[in-house]
Amino acid sequence: MASYLRIGGAPAPSPARVADIRDAIDLSDPALATTFGERARGEVVTLTERLLAETRAGDLGACAPLLGHIEERLHGLNPSALRTRRGMAGWFDSRKKRLKAFRAAFTSASATMAETAGAIGDQGAGVTRRSRALEVLWAETRTAITELDAYVVAGVERLGHDASQDADHPLTGRLASLVVLRNTAIRQLPLVRMTQNADCELPDRLKSLAEAASTWRAAWREGLGLDRKRPRKIVPDQIGLMRDRDALIAVLEGVRRDLSAAATRRAQAMTRMEKVAESVRRAAPKA
Template identity: 40%
Template sequence: MADGGYRWQGHAPAPDAARVEAIHAGWDEAAAPAFAEPARAAAVERIEAALAAARSGDLAGAETQLARARSVLEGLNPAALEPRRGLAGLFDSRGKRLKAFRQTFREGSTALSEAAADLTGRVEDAARRSGALDAVWTGVRDAMVDLDAHLLAAARRLSGHADPEAPHPLEARKATLEACRAAALGALPLIRGAQNADARAAEALRACGDGMAEWRQGWSDALGLAGKRPKKVRPDRERLLALRDGMVARIDRALAELTASRGRRTQVETRLADLRAPL
């Protein structure tokens, strides 16, 4: 079996020829059953690190914040600005209702500001997790390069063994190393999948945080709180309603994305666990 009988493939640079030569030169026949054990153990450890990283970053807290913000927005109904009709309206007025509605808005604005700050923190956490996953991905790839070097050295060693009736003990070990290498190769796109799931969820959270700031400014303008004479402003109910409903829709999209992201991460975790199990 020639060196070319081991086919290098996928996501990793070709192993250094000098490294392959050093492994081949250091061959110990008695150690064949444990050949390349440090390289195999390192690859397994890094696949385990990938699994641990994929299991981190629960965004359930973001869902709670978004649900709370949505509830606040639903409680801000511009219809409350309209005085009651008939006898019930004798002691009612637009001015009183506007004053009360502005206070309700201020309270809701504070709640959404707090939610937006929380979401910003979660977006920053997602960025840090992505950086950590980059490091894990690189570690798995480097472990593959080391396995490739050992597998090429093993192929060279086996090329001189021509007795089919008495398999070389290195054959079984080589199969073990190839299985480990295949698992590492399979882990690489899964790590990227975890990053992509986080990235899409983080983008949805960022959009909500930005939208909350836009909603707060738009409502402040529409309620006359941005000008010098707020008592002279008649609220733009249609604009208030459009801004509120737009923000609610943005939150709903984010909640849907978080649900989808959780499903994608669960798939990644399951597949990584399946890769790790037989090693």
């Protein structure tokens, strides 16, 4: 009976379901060695692979170039460009022309950055969708494991109720292999939680970046006199513009760190999930 011990992690099968399976077992059927619990076995194997595939789809590598694009445009908008040049260069300098050129650069960069921030926000929404999909698969896998448990318990009870059966009955080996399979597959469930936990804060963090970018655009539009139909005559506050830009850069850097940390944790979980999936494939008895 030691070979039938099942590790925890799934609800116990209902006694009624166990009884239905147990009463339908014909110990004289030689096919039990390959077909008993086959539907439940196949479902567990399939769901293990689906969990792995869905987790792989959660890679957020596309965020890095998007963040880099915003950061590059921000660094290209240095308020020091508005500063009056000294010496001979200042003789031919025009504050009005510098402001006009800087406004044009900001307007161009702002438009593309808004699109990029929107794309980053979509990545965050994708994280939420994938987490929900994983949650559904997680629940389905646990249910499938409980169903497989019902077959194992029913088989053990059926063998135990017939004292005339030899310990080497074909069903004995089948049950042992099913237990190995389910004990391996159930290790995938906490790893799914690891991947979900790794990404759980990212949607809000990516959303906060989009909000920070919007706040920056509004502040700079006002600071550059572009907050009306016709640009206002204004002497921009270079220190204030720099402060607003650096605040957005700080948010970008924070998001980048969070993405890197989440990617590391997800990769660790993924490596373990791939090993579990491979072990399930090896452990799965063939019909």
